[in-house]
Amino acid sequence: MKKILLVLLVCSVGLATAQTKDTMIPTVSVTGTGNVTIVPDGVTISVKIENEGNSAIEVKKQNDQSIDATIKFLKKSKLDKSNYKTEYVRISKNYNYQTKEYKYVATQTLLIELKDLSKYESIMQGLFENGVNGINNISFTSTKIKELQAEARKKAIANAKQKALEYVSVLDQNIGKAIQISESGSNYVPTPVMYKTVALADGSAPENTIAEGEMEISVNISVVFELK
Known part of the structure; x- marks a missing residue:
């Protein structure tokens, strides 16, 4: 009986394999x-305002003044507030091994989206006139x-x-x-x-x-x- 079952099982496996090959x-x-x-x-512009000094309070104050002037300029240029935003704000303390003293660096970045490329020249000029001192990236959209x-x-x-x-x-x-x-x-x-x-x-x-x-x-x- 066991031999009959074993033969039937082998035949079933062989038939299943043949069917699988046929259906491939x-x-x-x-x-x-x-x-x-x-x-x-359109164009997306990432700009930064950065100041360095001996006092963390002073460099932050300088950055705040420039950011305030920059945002007022963007509003005056009739850019919708949804088209610009702050990416990050950072204040770091760095040690200068040559002068043996610490310096504080305040950095703030703005991401600006221009949907009208004709405004690019005037916007860029105004940004630098109002305190922006660096460009991180410019990409087209x-x-x-x-x-x-x-x-x-x-x-x-x-x-x-x-x-x-x-x-x-x-x-x-x-x-x-x-x-x-x-x-x-x-x-x-x-x-x-x-x-x-x-x-x-x-x-x-x-x-x-x-x-x-x-x-x-x-x-x-x-x-x-x-x-x-």
């Missing part, structure tokens, strides 16, 4: 890339990011399909329906910005200190197609 679907896996470029319509990302995805899918067809054509085969799709990454690559932080010799502001160029959105999508 041959596939071809590819990764497509979609790129879309656009001229940005676009109000059409979501639309462009959707377009880049479609291009990535089309690119993946084209690759798959090229592969199977050499084998005299074809592809069927897509059975798996996954996005492996999206990148937003802004063009580097050029800027100046000082006025010209006659006291006027430079006319062109920013080159927005183009912003590229790149999407990578992996697709698994049936192989026929």
Whole structure:
């Protein structure tokens, strides 16, 4: 009886294995890339106000005065208060080994979003006139990011399909329906910005200190197609 059961079990396992092999679907896996470029319509500026001195109270007072003047300037420039905010405030105590004394450094940063690039020159000039003494970062933005990302995805899918067809054509085969799709990454690559932080010799502001160029959105999508 045990021998009969063992034979039946082996036959069942063999049949299940054969069925699994029969149901396996041959596939071809590819990764497509979609790129879309656009001229940005906005810019995000991270600036800082920093003062150094022998007293923590004094350097904080200097920073507060500059921040107050900067915010008043931004309001006067008709920037909505939702378009600028404080990133961080920090006061540090540093030791100078050459002079053998401590110095206090007060730092405060502001993040400013300009939705109108035509205001860039006047805003930057006013920021430095009102106490800002450093730029942390400048990056371009676009109000059409979501639309462009959707377009880049479609291009990535089309690119993946084209690759798959090229592969199977050499084998005299074809592809069927897509059975798996996954996005492996999206990148937003802004063009580097050029800027100046000082006025010209006659006291006027430079006319062109920013080159927005183009912003590229790149999407990578992996697709698994049936192989026929």
